[in-house]
Amino acid sequence: MPTFPDGFLWGAATAGHQIEGNNIRSDIWAMEHVTAAPFAEPSGDACDSYHRYEEDIQLLADSGLNTYRFSIEWSRIEPEVGQFSRAELEHYRRMIRACHARAITPVVTLNHFTTPSWFARDGAWGQEHAAALFERYVRYTVDALRDDVQWWITFNEPNAGALLLATGSLPLGAAADDLAEAQRGLMADFAARVGGTAGVASMAIPVLAPNAVENVFTAHRLARAAIKQIAPQSKVGWSIAVHDFQALPGGEARRDAILAQAIHPYWAAAREDDFVGVQTYTREVYGPEGRIVPEETSDTFLTGWEYYPPALGHTVAAAAAYTGVPVLVTENGMATADDDARIRYTRGAVEGLAEAREAGAEVLGYIHWTLIDNWEWHSGFAMTFGLIALDRETFARTPKPSLAWLGRVAASRGAVLNDELEPALS
Template sequence: MPTFPDNFLWGAATAGHQIEGNNLNSDIWAMEHVSNAPFAEPSGDACDSYHRYEEDIQLLANSGLDSYRFSIEWSRIEPERGQFSRAELEHYRRVILACRQREVTPIVTLNHFTVPAWFSRDGAWGQEGAAELFERFTRYVVGELHALVDWWITFNEPNAGALLLSTGALPLGASADDLAAAQAVLMEQFAARVGGVPGVASMAIPVLAPHAVENVFAAHRFARAAIKEIAPAAKVGWSIAVHDFQAESGGEAQREAILAQAIHPFWAAAREDDFIGVQTYTREVYGPEGRIYAPETPDTMLTGWEFYPPALPHTVAQAHAYTGVPVLVTENGVATSDDEARIRYTREALLGLAELIADGVPVLGYMHWSLIDNWEWHSGFAMTFGLIAFDARTFERTAKPSLGWLGRVAVTNGDSLDDELVPAFAGQD
């Protein structure tokens, strides 16, 4: 029988820019609206979750899930440098209270890729004082909200740029070639839109320059120290994107090079944290000639990724072994229009996770990506990861069978993973 700890967190995850809509003061919004933007479509209203967050949290709670990971948008809180919005802070306080009123644990991410346009205008993570600016934002938010939040994630996938450099692809759906073209053609337009100078104005993601990467590491340390000063009992970590990197004979050196550049330094930085966030979906296999691509099957994800549930237990085990700290699964899921496949994938991944826990690996919780179908960066709205669907015209939510199924897993603390796979529908009230 699967065994999960009594205090295990069962939940789902989202990101502000991907679900809220109209994040007008962010760098990504600015880039979405230049000529020939490198996105399939703009985020626009997204899921309108800025106004409909209570409905989303209610659906999560109705299903039986007990945790919700979401982000606070820096560009809403500090729309201009040094100008903090009390109204936007209170909006996020209401989101957190909506969780707590439904006995849902809020897990708050402070940076999920996007930054204020003014921060990009001045050089994003490459500018002098970038880490201190993020620390100031962190102190403002945590100082106001710490009594309501016990779990803080400083950065989502700060290793995205390192993954791009080492593998040629980003977890958010763009290739190195795509981004090179975007840089050459679009950065002058982007600089003009954010009121900056070409060569200085910069997107916050991906972080490529070594000094910018160092600033992100410093920002994480500063933010962690600030949170611990304000709320010593709070749990603090950051979430690292990692595929299950595997090697066939002759591919070991490339696998190790990827880990050395894109994974291990970011895991090492978590050794002083309370947990390491693991975000994984699939595997990448390398041989003597480079990447070996899996043949396409009916289960191949809409992203083109291989349907490979064992990626989760494999990477969780590796992360804990490297860091020595407990693991929180901050993202795991599948982009598919076949909800039965989503359930199969998640069940197999969780059964593997249960085996790790039985072997003594400390795993604190599981956050499914994502709670609701959303705007998936360069791919637009085409990649359906959600446990909930929505109508782009009316914003009506429809819980998928996978939400009810995962909620039952949560209510039984994993015991129902042994049940026959008969999808259950989540409550709609």
Template sequence: MAEFPDTFLWGAATAGHQIEGNNVLNDIWAMEHVEGSPFHEPSGDACDSYHRYEEDLDLLAAAGLNSYRFSVEWSRIQPERDLFSRAELAHYRRTVVACVERGVVPIVTLNHFATPIWFARSGAWSQQGAADLFERYTRFVVEALGDLVEWWVTFNEPNAGAMLLATGALPLGAAADEIPTEQLELTAKFAERVGGQVGVASMALPILAPDAIQNVFSAHRQARAAIKELFPAARVGWSPSVADYQVLPGGESTREDVLAQAIHPFWELSRGDDFVGVQTYTRTLLGPEGVVAAEPREETTLTGWEYYPQALGATVRAAAAFTDRPVLITENGIATADDELRIRYTREALESVYSAIEDGVTVLGYQHWTLLDNWEWHSGFAMTFGLIAVDAETFERTPKPSLAWLGQVSQSNGATLEADAAVQVS
């Protein structure tokens, strides 16, 4: 196997709320502490990376990775609508400087799901002026960091809600009297906790309402324009989630519906970006009635997703073909306690990516999800996606063999994948 492009970004990704700890001013933290919360357990101290980011970067850089995708926590930067924290901005400036000092390219995500409580209180993405509020926050961050940051991701998985609707995980257009009582009660408790009105206050995700989706589209456009105005050489994109949608007999129209609702509108907007982010973990089988469960295989994932690493190459090709944009793989990984399986999954995923590169697709980089075993939303700390294990009591970091393996792949710029493949064959 020949090497990947010389400028390829080999790295790992994280999200602020999942690793920093004690992001007490955002909507997700508020919901974590509501009675009957859908989250298995609160995030609490998470991985304490707010204080230990230099240690995390030391491990990443020592392994041989050359890039790091992380997110800025909006609620730290803007704890109230008209209050911006220069002290918190300085913290993220120090994080960026720590990357640069270690020869690591920072890739900064401006919104990885969590939004400030004040934003949720007034209607989250459905409120009037939501895009202007996001642009205001974006300008504050980019003005301070843009001299050291070239790569910007505006939104992480902005299509997550649309995917839930398109694949039938949530009912489309359910009337108020069809919503389960416990869901209505949870919404009311959340509104009470954040000091908002029932029917107005809401979590930012999943983004379901058509007006909210349009506001996110506008927010991305405005943020992109603001970043380019401030730093014309910056590279800007966003990272929709996408599976490899495969069709079973009779499922062709189902696939077209899913793509039309949850993927193509978001990729359409990427045509104006410098790159399209791709976040893929597995495939989705579609039949006439919707999603079809895959046949069990010997490999197991803690999430229950099918082991199917080849999905990444397929979605890279699809995203590039639709958008005519270079692809940046912003997330890919596997939740497993078996680190050998993690290595095998990642190797096979990267082989599928290299095949796409050989066929002419421009791929800019690969950011593994994730650097650290972290707090995984509704699942709490049960899902281990990380290249590094984290002790829940002491926060001690223990690199897994997969970190060293991916570092070797990075240092060889992909050449060691061929050796791995030869060993597997023998």
């Protein structure tokens, strides 16, 4: 018997900057090209999906999946402050219609980390009018695309900075008050590249300063209200990154403090939304002395994360209980060169998701990260999360067995999970 209902969203996700290529007016592009940039390599052409999106969508549709989550790049829509590009808007309209032509539901993210370089120049989310500027972009975009999009995500992982602070890990250039001299130079070079002033210009991620965090919350509320006004039938939410935080005896206080700082405020804000996005890959376990670093195994992610498929079911159940709104899994997957491991991991995650549903959580869909091996921020192209392999010289796409496997799960609404003892397709 099928495990999941009709209308369940089965898909894969991407992000504009990570796959489109040459997103030259964004803050991340600017940072990629300064001296001592904190990236393994620049994004460059990425996957050239700006030109090859129809092929990507066709591969997704051919597999049996029914949903494509992708982002619109604000820096393309509004390349200079107050200057909007109708041509770029039409590009994204063509993408959306390419989805509909193949019976694919588009789930559109309005901000997946990157922002226009002019926004970064003026202080990113710390500037006084940040929320209003985001709302203006959202209104322009949604008004044009409202007839073709039902599902909108305002922000991808707006709590990323809070997670870094709560868990004690900050990337290069993140905390201006504590920068070493080399890091100060990095931020000065970035400011110069975007035409701003050192100490004012800032990348949009991670969001750390309290006023910037509040501006993001305000931007989400304003965007949600704008979308519901323009397209009342739309479903609106935001996607929150959450590990499966667990505690051994003596570690409960640390675990609970992380949840209180980095997860619960964002879930609380989602109570007024139509759904909450959950993005889970692994767990973190805390004991009396702090985080317990897991032993490395052959299945450890390329990112160093622990292989722990049940994490997804646990976080989905927690999000549903805390927010009281339906949950959409907007990211889940595994960075690995072993596609059999990816299938095993995904099977375990989806089985955990089914258990969460059976226990009462309302779950709207499962969207895998990611459709195609791409540029993974600080790691460059080294972290292969994709269901499709990419030849970076020719841009040839080669579907991995995991894509067909997940498509079979989708087409059967999970029924094949009951029949298959082994995940391989042979």
